[in-house]
Amino acid sequence: MISSIYKTSDNFLPSRIKLSLESSIKEGLNFNNTLKIFFRADDIGVPSKNFSRMMELFLKYGIPLSLAVVPAWLTRKRWEAINALAGKDQDHFCWHMHGYRHINYETRGKKQEFGPGRTLEQVQNDILNGKRRLQSILKEKFTQVFTPPWNRCSIETMQVLKKMKFKGISRSYDSLPVPPAGLEDFMVHVDLHTRKEKDAEQGWEGLLKEITKGMQSRTCGIMIHHMRMNHNAFIFLEFLFEKLLAYRQIQLVNFNDLI
Numbered sequence: 710m711i712s713s714i715y716k717t718s719d720n721f722l723p724s725r726i727k728l729s730l731e732s733s734i735k736e737g738l739n740f741n742n743t744l745k746i747f748f749r750a751d752d753i754g755v756p757s758k759n760f761s762r763m764m765e766l767f768l769k770y771g772i773p774l775s776l777a778v779v780p781a782w783l784t785r786k787r788w789e790a791i792n793a794l795a796g797k798d799q800d801h802f803c804w805h806m807h808g809y810r811h812i813n814y815e816t817r818g819k820k821q822e823f824g825p826g827r828t829l830e831q832v833q834n835d836i837l838n839g840k841r842r843l844q845s846i847l848k849e850k851f852t853q854v855f856t857p858p859w860n861r862c863s864i865e866t867m868q869v870l871k872k873m874k875f876k877g878i879s880r881s882y883d884s885l886p887v888p889p890a891g892l893e894d895f896m897v898h899v900d901l902h903t904r905k906e907k908d909a910e911q912g913w914e915g916l917l918k919e920i921t922k923g924m925q926s927r928t929c930g931i932m933i934h935h936m937r938m939n940h941n942a943f944i945f946l947e948f949l950f951e952k953l954l955a956y957r958q959i960q961l962v963n964f965n966d967l968i
């Protein structure tokens with residue numbers, strides 16, 4: 710499903726939005742002398758037109774990207790196709806783990822793959838199997854950071870991650886519980902493509918609020934869902950890249966730079 714903000718055809722990105730984005734960035738930089746920003750792309754594992762277009766855009770601007778790979782979706786053949794798109798600029802990309810099968814096991818409440826609906830044994834098995842699968846296919850390109858599907862998981866899951874030598878976890882801003890010491894918390898502030906607002910007006914307002922909040926943090930995380938992108942969503946992402954690259958105080962990083 711495409712978010713409402715990208716569905717308007719006439720005068721996409723009116724100057725009002727451009728100006729608001731600009732002032733959000735400036736306002737944030739008043740808080741911080743330097744600001745680190747990472748982009749995290751979820752639901753990786755299957756090559757597609759949108760996936761290729763996303764990779765091309767990041768390469769064109771030389772912007773780092775952390776890619777959350779679903780172990781059960783990835784095959785050696787798919788990895789060959791995906792990895793070929795990274796070309797020679799391998800350092801830009803940080804490949805890490807996004808759940809195991811990306812399935813919701815909760816019968817009520819919010820969706821989770823690693824929530825209270827799983828036993829400790831199930832959690833341990835899935836994390837171990839996912840890690841082994843990614844290590845065997847990605848080899849040294851696999852980074853031990855975990856992005857739980859739907860940005861949430863139990864404290865038991867985080868303890869298992871720590872025990873299995875994962876270095877960090879990436880969830881939404883202000884997620885609880887806090888991870889155990891030694892497991893870095895890479896919070897995501899901005900959701901570019903899975904917005905829930907009913908109309909474009911509210912959608913832009915919500916997105917710009919998240920950007921302002923993110924820019925006021927020392928490290929701002931921006932989430933991407935390539936499968937939910939249309940042409941307008943690519944135009945906005947490119948516009949955002951140009952804005953961010955204009956500031957010397959902004960340092961664009963991936964998880965490998967943060968652990």
Ligand SMILES: [Zn+2]
Pocket residue numbers: 751752807811858859
């Ligand atoms: Zn996901």
